Amino acid sequence: MPLALGTQPARSLRGVVQVxxxxxxxxxxxxxxxxxxxxxxxxxxxxxxxxxxxxACLRAMGVTISAIEAGQLVSVEGVGLDGxxxxxxxxxxxxxxxxxxxxxxxxxxxxxxxxxLTGDGSLRRRPMQRVGGPLxxxxxxxxxxxxxxxxxxxxxxxxxxxxxxxxxxxxxxxKSALVLAALTATGDTTVIEPVQSRDHxxxxxxxxxxxxxxxxxxxxxxxxxxxxxxxxxxxxxxGDISSAAxxxxxxxxxxxxxxxxxxxxxxxxxxxxxxxxxxxxxxxxLLNGREVAGEPVGDLxxxxxxLQAFTIGAELIPRLVDEIPVLAVAACYAEGISRVSGAxxxxxxxxxxxxxxxxxxxxxxxxxxxxxxxLTVQGGLALHGAEVDSETDHRVAMSLAVAAQxxxxxxxxxxxxxxxxxxxxxxxxxxxxxx
Ligand code: S3P
Numbered sequence: 013m014p015l016a017l018g019t020q021p022a023r024s025l026r027g028v029v030q031v032x033x034x035x036x037x038x039x040x041x042x043x044x045x046x047x048x049x050x051x052x053x054x055x056x057x058x059x060x061x062x063x064x065x066x067x068a069c070l071r072a073m074g075v076t077i078s079a080i081e082a083g084q085l086v087s088v089e090g091v092g093l094d095g096x097x098x099x100x101x102x103x104x105x106x107x108x109x110x111x112x113x114x115x116x117x118x119x120x121x122x123x124x125x126x127x128x129l130t131g132d133g134s135l136r137r138r139p140m141q142r143v144g145g146p147l148x149x150x151x152x153x154x155x156x157x158x159x160x161x162x163x164x165x166x167x168x169x170x171x172x173x174x175x176x177x178x179x180x181x182x183x184x185x186x187k188s189a190l191v192l193a194a195l196t197a198t199g200d201t202t203v204i205e206p207v208q209s210r211d212h213x214x215x216x217x218x219x220x221x222x223x224x225x226x227x228x229x230x231x232x233x234x235x236x237x238x239x240x241x242x243x244x245x246x247x248x249x250x251g252d253i254s255s256a257a258x259x260x261x262x263x264x265x266x267x268x269x270x271x272x273x274x275x276x277x278x279x280x281x282x283x284x285x286x287x288x289x290x291x292x293x294x295x296x297x298l299l300n301g302r303e304v305a306g307e308p309v310g311d312l313x314x315x316x317x318x319l320q321a322f323t324i325g326a327e328l329i330p331r332l333v334d335e336i337p338v339l340a341v342a343a344c345y346a347e348g349i350s351r352v353s354g355a356x357x358x359x360x361x362x363x364x365x366x367x368x369x370x371x372x373x374x375x376x377x378x379x380x381x382x383x384x385x386x387l388t389v390q391g392g393l394a395l396h397g398a399e400v401d402s403e404t405d406h407r408v409a410m411s412l413a414v415a416a417q418x419x420x421x422x423x424x425x426x427x428x429x430x431x432x433x434x435x436x437x438x439x440x441x442x443x444x445x446x447x
Pocket of ligand 1: 036037183
């Protein structure tokens with residue numbers, strides 16, 4: 013059943029919202045807790061499908077993790093760096109690229125054990141050689157369809173050796189996989205990225221006791237010295253800025269809107285969306301800035317106002333890679349032509365997000381031109397309601413909901429349930445903020 017969106021007459025958005033926990037930090041807290049010694053207690057863990065996939069894989073390898081429910085503290089009983097058991101069955105990573113890629117790095121070094129990773133239809137189409145290739149340089153044995161690029165993937169665990177690896181794409185999933193593999197390799201490993209990607213793994217692993225240094229031009233080089241054991245920690249997960257982005261754009265484009273998003277993680281490797289909204293002239297205020305468990309956090313208040321077109325180039329992409337779909341919606345309501353380039357990575361996300369956003373917003377009357385590595389969006393053309401489809405992508409579902417909020421006339425959104433991958437309460441929050 014498609015979801016009916018776009019109330020007539022249109023209602024504004026007002027009030028306070030707490031977005032759920034950061035997805036990247038949630039995966040890492042579970043994974044690092046699993047291979048630490050002692051108990052890790054996680055406050056604010058994202059209770060959504062993607063982290064549940066990570067937890068299910070870890071449980072299948074003998075890790076005890078308490079129930080993951082909204083508002084509940086989650087405890088992870090660590091099994092130590094080499095304590096993961098060989099699972100009796102295939103490990104299902106669901107829709108989660110982070111789960112599969114980080115698991116590859118984590119499991120490649122578990123000598124003498126065999127693992128098979130699979131996922132849903134979307135994940136089985138996503139490139140994994142970007143992790144398997146560099147891991148092979150460390151001695152990993154991973155095989156799969158399409159020359160090892162596509163899941164299902166089989167891992168025959170090996171004693172890995174340290175290496176210096178230059179990754180061709182800035183990807184925190186690739187970097188984190190290599191860092192995890194490096195923890196039990198023989199000798200140091202250095203990972204060098206073209207541009208720094210999000211650094212949650214580096215921050216959190218250091219807090220767990222790993223020996224890890226970050227340096228190089230633009231902090232693009234991470235060096236891990238193996239040997240240190242990890243100790244269970246108390247982790248506080250801030251709200252996900254990638255989820256907050258839907259409300260920031262919705263507030264900026266909806267006449268009369270006044271929204272406050274509380275407790276948003278503001279790690280500088282994630283805040284590109286704020287830079288772009290500032291470039292657009294959006295009215296966003298940072299309130300109550302503070303630091304929580306090694307990550308900067310604050311509340312963001314957004315009110316409606318006129319917007320200018322933006323330009324986003326390759327250097328900025330890693331800091332807002334997941335926010336391009338909703339920024340494409342913002343661009344429809346800005347004055348002028350917005351441009352995104354250097355964003356070819358979007359084609360290998362949960363869906364080809366450049367094609368899907370051009371197609372779905374196009375159905376609502378947007379004028380979007382698609383290029384191999386980006387988009388241009390003509391601003392100032394009012395969108396109209398239409399029949400649209402998330403194409404199973406959580407961020408597309410929520411971006412289209414934001415578009416439907418200001419479009420003229422009703423919208424029917426097919427496959428809205430995709431939102432549960434990262435933000436299960438999104439539809440309730442939307443209804444509440446419209447009230
Ligand atoms: C993530 C990294 C990003 C991002 C994804 C989560 C992570 O992917 O798109 O949603 O948690 O490391 P890449 O590593 O492919 O850039």
